[in-house]
Amino acid sequence: MQESVATEVRFRLDxxxxxxxxxxxxxxxxxxxxxGEPVARGLGFRIRRGNIAVLxxxxxxxxxxxxxxxxxxxxxxxxxxxxxxxxxxxxDSMVAPEKRRLGMVFQDNALFPHLTVRENIAFGLHGxxxxxxxxxxxxxxxxxxxxxxxxxFPHELSGGQxxxxxxxxxxxxxxxxxxxxxxxxxLDVELRxxxxxxxxxxxxxxxxxAVMVTHDQREAFAxxxxxxxxxxxxxxxxxxxxxxxxxxxxxxxxxxVGQGRFVRATLLDHExxxxxxxxxxxxxxxxxxxxxxxxxxxxxxxxQPDPEASLRATVVKKAFTGAExxxxxxxxxxxxxxxLFPSHHNHExxxxxxxxxxAQHLVAFPHDSNTVESG
Amino acid sequence: MPEPVLPARIxxxxxxxxxxxxxxxxxxxxxxxxxxxxxxxxxxxxxxxVSSIRRLDTAGAMLLLELQDQLPGKPAFDGLQARHAxxxxxxxxxxxxxxxxxxxxxxxxxxxxxxxMDVLAQTVAFLAFLGEFASDALPRLLRPFGVRxxxxxxxxxxxxxxxxxxxxxxxxxxxxVIAYQGGTPLEQYGANILIVDLLTITMLRExxxxxxxxxxxxxxxxxxxxxxxxxxxxxETDALRTLGIGPLEILALPKLLALLIAMxxxxxxxxxxxxxxxxxxxxxxxxxxxxxxxxxxxxxIAPSSFWVGIIKAPVFAAIIVxxxxxxxxxxxxxxxxxxxxxxxxxxxxxFLVIVADAAFSVIFNLLGL
Numbered sequence: 126m127q128e129s130v131a132t133e134v135r136f137r138l139d140x141x142x143x144x145x146x147x148x149x150x151x152x153x154x155x156x157x158x159x160x161g162e163p164v165a166r167g168l169g170f171r172i173r174r175g176n177i178a179v180l181x182x183x184x185x186x187x188x189x190x191x192x193x194x195x196x197x198x199x200x201x202x203x204x205x206x207x208x209x210x211x212x213x214x215x216x217d218s219m220v221a222p223e224k225r226r227l228g229m230v231f232q233d234n235a236l237f238p239h240l241t242v243r244e245n246i247a248f249g250l251h252g253x254x255x256x257x258x259x260x261x262x263x264x265x266x267x268x269x270x271x272x273x274x275x276x277x278f279p280h281e282l283s284g285g286q287x288x289x290x291x292x293x294x295x296x297x298x299x300x301x302x303x304x305x306x307x308x309x310x311x312l313d314v315e316l317r318x319x320x321x322x323x324x325x326x327x328x329x330x331x332x333x334x335a336v337m338v339t340h341d342q343r344e345a346f347a348x349x350x351x352x353x354x355x356x357x358x359x360x361x362x363x364x365x366x367x368x369x370x371x372x373x374x375x376x377x378x379x380x381x382v383g384q385g386r387f388v389r390a391t392l393l394d395h396e397x398x399x400x401x402x403x404x405x406x407x408x409x410x411x412x413x414x415x416x417x418x419x420x421x422x423x424x425x426x427x428x429q430p431d432p433e434a435s436l437r438a439t440v441v442k443k444a445f446t447g448a449e450x451x452x453x454x455x456x457x458x459x460x461x462x463x464x465l466f467p468s469h470h471n472h473e474x475x476x477x478x479x480x481x482x483x484a485q486h487l488v489a490f491p492h493d494s495n496t497v498e499s500g
Numbered sequence: 501m502p503e504p505v506l507p508a509r510i511x512x513x514x515x516x517x518x519x520x521x522x523x524x525x526x527x528x529x530x531x532x533x534x535x536x537x538x539x540x541x542x543x544x545x546x547x548x549x550v551s552s553i554r555r556l557d558t559a560g561a562m563l564l565l566e567l568q569d570q571l572p573g574k575p576a577f578d579g580l581q582a583r584h585a586x587x588x589x590x591x592x593x594x595x596x597x598x599x600x601x602x603x604x605x606x607x608x609x610x611x612x613x614x615x616x617m618d619v620l621a622q623t624v625a626f627l628a629f630l631g632e633f634a635s636d637a638l639p640r641l642l643r644p645f646g647v648r649x650x651x652x653x654x655x656x657x658x659x660x661x662x663x664x665x666x667x668x669x670x671x672x673x674x675x676x677v678i679a680y681q682g683g684t685p686l687e688q689y690g691a692n693i694l695i696v697d698l699l700t701i702t703m704l705r706e707x708x709x710x711x712x713x714x715x716x717x718x719x720x721x722x723x724x725x726x727x728x729x730x731x732x733x734x735x736e737t738d739a740l741r742t743l744g745i746g747p748l749e750i751l752a753l754p755k756l757l758a759l760l761i762a763m764x765x766x767x768x769x770x771x772x773x774x775x776x777x778x779x780x781x782x783x784x785x786x787x788x789x790x791x792x793x794x795x796x797x798x799x800x801i802a803p804s805s806f807w808v809g810i811i812k813a814p815v816f817a818a819i820i821v822x823x824x825x826x827x828x829x830x831x832x833x834x835x836x837x838x839x840x841x842x843x844x845x846x847x848x849x850x851f852l853v854i855v856a857d858a859a860f861s862v863i864f865n866l867l868g869l
Contacts, residue, residue: 196738196742197741198738221741221746223741223746226744227742228742228743229738229739229742231735233734235736235738236736237736237739248740248745249743249744249745251745294739294743295743298743300742304742
């Protein structure tokens with residue numbers, strides 16, 4: 126089942142209209158092992174020049190190993206990696222990382238502590254004329270919006286600044302590809318998203334191709350043109366963030382990407398579902414037979430407040446995020462759903478509220494008794 | 501009024517084959533080894549009576565399940581109260597499927613074999629590193645403009661100039677000790693002047709190069725291993741590679757060149773200070789004046805003695821750099837590994853230096869030097 130999904134993804138990508146010269150990086154049926162244990166199987170994807178791709182997955186899914194393989198630190202057990210038209214990794218041979226002309230941003234920035242910011246950024250420019258080096262470093266410092274920190278040492282900078290300097294250092298020699306290994310994971314949540322957007326803009330402005338690895342879905346969505354969701358060493362879905370959110374291929378992707386809860390439903394006809402929150406006619410058709418029990422994914426933004434509605438639910442928990450509040454609501458039969466209310470709808474736990482389901486585009490999977498929460 | 505404490509207890513009724521669990525099976529009232537049964541008990545059929553358990557929490561439930569696992573045939577819980585049943589079921593569903601396997605204990609012979617194989621593997625790894633280093637360094641040395649001389653100078657400063665005070669002091673004291681210890685028996689024969697021969701030959705041929713190597717291994721070799729090891733942990737070595745710079749080129753080669761330059765010079769410095777120390781003792785204790793001492797010196801030693809000492813220095817330098825860089829680059833995982841690598845690099849470089857020194861003695865003897 127897993128296997129077939131990955132293969133399907135691959136074929137869809139192969140069928141892509143990308144001309145070969147547009148493709149910067151391609152992995153073909155790559156297997157990876159660490160210390161004899163399989164870490165990834167049958168990985169295949171292509172990244173075009175100028176695109177930003179993100180590998181998203183829970184820890185231990187093999188995404189970092191995949192990134193290190195692209196960088197040339199890790200050998201492939203099967204398959205091959207092609208970078209800029211050159212096969213760089215096969216089971217028998219491997220181009221060294223220092224010969225691959227790529228930049229990498231590490232989880233803990235890996236700046237050289239005894240060098241100033243300028244010297245750090247200029248490190249990869251060794252051997253070029255001093256004038257050119259100086260100009261490039263100044264340009265990069267402006268680009269990362271920190272023009273005045275050139276003479277400071279890494280430990281004098283904040284975590285976000287350090288990570289931006291690390292990006293500048295990786296970009297300095299104008300690599301064809303930048304790899305980022307959970308670059309924002311040591312930063313706090315707000316900074317993470319802001320920096321994600323900022324880095325996205327910098328990469329786009331420079332037209333740099335990038336592959337990032339993260340377990341944080343918001344970070345991934347802030348950065349990516351395409352996201353590959355990985356689980357147990359395989360790519361489950363390779364798609365745009367919009368499609369991942371709205372068309373997850375399976376339950377795992379649906380739950381991993383974005384918030385949401387499943388409610389039980391029965392198929393009335395190919396477009397209509399009889400759910401725990403009422404009968405919903407969607408705008409897509411389902412392939413299962415009439416009467417099939419299914420689980421329907423309700424995203425928080427599918428559930429809206431409506432004081433007049435006959436559908437009532439009890440507030441269990443609220444999480445105030447500013448403009449909106451995410452409420453955990455319990456239906457009469459105990460099923461819990463999430464709901465996004467504008468912040469002026471203020472309710473306390475225990476209160477009963479009226480809700481309306483505002484969703485046409487419902488994702489459903491065959492019923493699985495293990496995953497529906499009913500508590 | 502607080503409830504009286506009723507610690508968790510197990511009583512065995514061997515005649516009726518009943519194990520009774522009683523009391524509060526909650527975290528604070530459990531004790532270690534409570535549910536551990538003897539081998540003999542594990543072979544019998546028991547009834548597991550849990551009806552008198554007063555309180556149960558997840559820790560207690562875990563322990564109960566463990567107890568049940570040890571009993572043959574996994575007897576059901578007898579008299580389980582309804583209020584405990586739900587918790588027990590929940591814990592049973594969510595506990596780790598199998599306890600982690602106990603680490604295998606090796607017998608003495610197996611341990612010896614394992615240790616031997618480890619040593620062999622380490623040797624192979626060291627040789628592999630040497631090969632990699634050599635194949636990286638030799639082409640670079642043929643194009644000397646590409647070598648990072650600025651780094652080399654910095655390393656000479658660190659490893660050479662900064663080592664002068666400590667090396668000077670220790671060599672001086674070594675000279676003092678040799679002159680003092682050697683002078684006493686010589687004085688009995690009235691051959692005081694032979695202190696000069698004794699001292700110069702020992703210092704120049706053996707002590708000065710060896711002292712230098714030991715100090716450099718302890719001071720500089722350990723620093724090399726720690727520096728490179730730390731860079732491995734912080735992924736700085738990986739960062740170097742993605743910037744198109746080989747870590748050997750920038751970390752190992754300048755260190756090798758620096759020690760190749762610094763160690764012969766340090767050895768000469770140790771020669772001078774050691775002889776100076778001996779001279780002071782000879783003058784004050786054994787009536788050999790400075791003038792006599794210096795006049796005697798050219799007669800006492802052939803110039804070859806001096807060169808024999810100096811020629812060892814670059815070899816020792818290469819050993820120290822190779823061993824410490826090898827251990828530095830072999831660091832993986834945690835910061836703890838850095839400490840281990842540092843210790844190992846010092847011990848192994850001193851070991852190899854002394855082995856090499858012994859080899860030199862044999863070779864020089866054969867060559868008649």
